[in-house]
Amino acid sequence: MLDIKFIRENKDLIQAGAQKKRIDFKVDALIAIDEKRRDVLRGVEEKRQAQNVMSKEIAGLTDLDIRAQKIAEMQTLKSTLQEEEDTLKKIMKEWQSLMLSVPNIPDMSVPDGATDADNVEIRTHGEIPELSFTPKHHIDILEAKDMVDLEGGVRISGFRGYVLKGAGGALLFALWRFAIDHMMKRGFEFMVVPSMVNREGLIGTGYLPQGEEDLYKTQDGQYLAGTGEVGTMAYLMDQTFKQDKLPKKIVAFSPCFRREVGSHGKDTRGLIRVHEFYKVEQVVVCDALHATSVTLHEEMLNHAEELMQALEIPYRVVLICGGDLGLPAVKKYDIEAWVPSEKTYRETHSASYFHDFQSRRMNIKVEREDGKKVFAHTINSTVAATPRLIAALVENHQQADGSIRIPKALIPFLGTDRL
Numbered sequence: 001m002l003d004i005k006f007i008r009e010n011k012d013l014i015q016a017g018a019q020k021k022r023i024d025f026k027v028d029a030l031i032a033i034d035e036k037r038r039d040v041l042r043g044v045e046e047k048r049q050a051q052n053v054m055s056k057e058i059a060g061l062t063d064l065d066i067r068a069q070k071i072a073e074m075q076t077l078k079s080t081l082q083e084e085e086d087t088l089k090k091i092m093k094e095w096q097s098l099m100l101s102v103p104n105i106p107d108m109s110v111p112d113g114a115t116d117a118d119n120v121e122i123r124t125h126g127e128i129p130e131l132s133f134t135p136k137h138h139i140d141i142l143e144a145k146d147m148v149d150l151e152g153g154v155r156i157s158g159f160r161g162y163v164l165k166g167a168g169g170a171l172l173f174a175l176w177r178f179a180i181d182h183m184m185k186r187g188f189e190f191m192v193v194p195s196m197v198n199r200e201g202l203i204g205t206g207y208l209p210q211g212e213e214d215l216y217k218t219q220d221g222q223y224l225a226g227t228g229e230v231g232t233m234a235y236l237m238d239q240t241f242k243q244d245k246l247p248k249k250i251v252a253f254s255p256c257f258r259r260e261v262g263s264h265g266k267d268t269r270g271l272i273r274v275h276e277f278y279k280v281e282q283v284v285v286c287d288a289l290h291a292t293s294v295t296l297h298e299e300m301l302n303h304a305e306e307l308m309q310a311l312e313i314p315y316r317v318v319l320i321c322g323g324d325l326g327l328p329a330v331k332k333y334d335i336e337a338w339v340p341s342e343k344t345y346r347e348t349h350s351a352s353y354f355h356d357f358q359s360r361r362m363n364i365k366v367e368r369e370d371g372k373k374v375f376a377h378t379i380n381s382t383v384a385a386t387p388r389l390i391a392a393l394v395e396n397h398q399q400a401d402g403s404i405r406i407p408k409a410l411i412p413f414l415g416t417d418r419l
Contacts, residue, residue, distance in 0.1 A: 001361045002102050004034060017105040020322035022114055030098040037095050040088045047081040100209060104357045106322050107331040113321025119334070120321065125305065126314030128338055133400050135340035138391040139270050141398050142168055145419065150269075160260070160274045164387065167419045172278070172386055174413035175393075176253065179280040179384035182307050183251035188282060193231030195255045196222050201234030204362035206328030206354075216257050228254035228281040229380045233362060236285060240365040240373060247286040247296060251383060254279060271387040272339075272346060280383040285376050287366050288356055293330075293377045297353040300381040301333050304349045307383060310409040313392050314338040316345050328357045335382075337392035348389055351381035 007014055011027050018025040054074045061067040111120045129135075142148040147168030153161030164172050184190055202208040202215070202223055207230065216224040225231060232252040241248060256279050266273060282300050286292050301317070308315045320332040329352040336345035356375035359365070366376045397405040404419040411417050 001099055001357060002104065003360065004099065007031075007102060008034065013105060014102065018103050020106050020110070020112060021103050021325050021327070022323035023103045023327065025101055025103060027102075030095075030102065033091065033095050033098060037088070037091050040084060040091055044081065044084050044088055047077060047084065051077055051081060097209075100203065101327075103327045104330055104354060106325055106329075109319070110325060110331055111319060111321045114323040116321075116324045118321040119318040119324060122317045122319050122333070124314070124316040125309065126312070126338070128314050129340060129396055131340065131398075131400075135395060136398060137270065137341040138394045141394050141402070141404065142390075144402055145404070147171070147419070148271075157276065161276075162271060162274060162387070164390075167414075168390075170414060171390060171393075171410075171419065174410050175384050175386055175389055176278065176280060177413050178310075178410055179307060180251060180253065182310070183280070183282055183303065183383055186249075186303060188249045188251040191232065191235070191250055191252045193228050193235060193252045193254045195225050195228075195231065195257060197225045197230050197234055198222060200237070200362075201225070201230045204237065205230050205233050205358055206326070206361075210327055214259050216259060224257035225254070226256050226258040227380075228252035228256070228279055229283055232281070232283040233358060233364075233378065236364050237362040238364070240367050241285065241376065243287055243366055243368045246366060246376070247284050247292075250283045252281045252283060254281075271391045274387065277386060277388065279385045282381050282383050284379045285359070285364060285366075286379065287368075288374045288377050290355070293353045293355060293379060297331065297333075297351060297379050297381075300379060301335075301351040304335055304351060304381055304383060308335060308337065308348075310407065311389075311393055312407040313396050315348070328352075328354050330355050330357075337389075338396060339392055340395045340398075346388075346392070348385060348392060349382035351379075353377065353379040 007027065008031060011031065015027045051074065054070065054077065058067060058070050058074065061070065111118065113119065139148065139150065145167065147164065147166055149163040149165060152163045156163070180190055196218065199208060199221070202225065215226065231254055232250055256277050257275060260273055260275060282303060284296050284300065286296055305317070315335050315337045318334050318336060320334060325332055332350060332352040334347045335349035337348045339346045355377050358378045359375040364376050365373045367373050394404055397407065399405055406414055406417050406419060
């Protein structure tokens with residue numbers, strides 16, 4: 001959420017940002033309802049003040065006739081005030097809905113473009129494996145070694161269900177442990193956060209109201225989050241951090257859930273796109289300085305790249321274009337792993353920064369040395385999204401004899417260099 005004063009003073013900038021993000025938002029509609037809100041609010045506050053003055057005046061009256069007259073006048077004022085308060089409630093509902101629809105302003109370095117086809121490759125790393133045999137799909141590799149059971153998963157949970165078993169489950173846990181250790185060595189505090197979250201956390205992080213259809217909702221009105229970012233940010237809600245205690249760095253683990261609406265027919269076989277998965281996520285709260293956000297954003301991307309390099313998976317980094325950026329982000333990078341069976345790169349990581357978009361919604365502040373309190377900046381990035389990462393790892397390290405070579409970084413967690 002952006003500050004309404006900033007929006008009023010920078011209408012053209014807001015509208016240009018919405019256009020770059022290909023988001024249908026009309027800033028003039030918000031300004032119009034905001035003017036109405038301010039006018040009605042002003043009238044309500046004046047009548048409340050008049051009511052308080054009149055109440056004190058009535059309390060001091062001894063003449064019964066004058067007192068009765070004043071009470072009648074106050075009843076009329078009270079009735080008018082009630083009508084205006086009801087009007088204000090309706091206006092506020094519309095105003096709040098529009099405020100939640102204001103897209104964050106993309107950074108100048110964000111490329112123009114409508115879809116992910118317009119994202120810009122920044123760099124590649126690692127040699128694409130030149131195999132002496134036709135590369136197999138990760139499911140064929142895993143099924144041959146009895147490491148996955150898709151039919152069993154479908155029986156349990158329906159379409160896109162899966163069961164990782166034996167060495168498949170061990171590989172999953174090894175990736176989690178390695179990813180968590182990787183981040184703790186870089187000064188991040190480890191947390192396991194809930195997947196079941198209140199609506200406030202999803203609104204605060206910018207996943208609601210626009211992303212409602214892709215979320216699972218319980219009968220009690222709670223949601224199953226698609227990333228540990230939501231639970232972590234909700235944990236930090238309503239907190240104020242001393243400037244010298246920032247940045248606050250957290251690496252969070254959680255189960256995650258997505259309905260994958262709109263992905264009908266895509267990745268129907270395999271572990272790339274599933275409804276239930278697990279993520280290790282890095283979340284950072286920092287001082288409200290653009291230069292600080294940019295620096296930390298690059299650092300967090302580097303943490304994810306270091307992990308991919310340690311896993312010896314070829315990848316590329318792409319800069320996300322405006323039309324693929326989404327509502328809350330200022331700038332975003334994706335890391336895409338090479339998938340040999342598809343002869344293409346597939347997204348495994350995202351790293352975004354938001355300025356004070358999330359913290360303003362969630363009331364997360366920094367108290368500076370001079371005592372001034374401002375909304376903090378927030379940044380997040382994937383460390384490991386599983387089982388998607390397993391697909392890339394298995395395919396890139398498949399051997400001619402059907403075995404899977406284990407990169408050196410994972411050997412301590414698995415006790416072997418081959419599966």
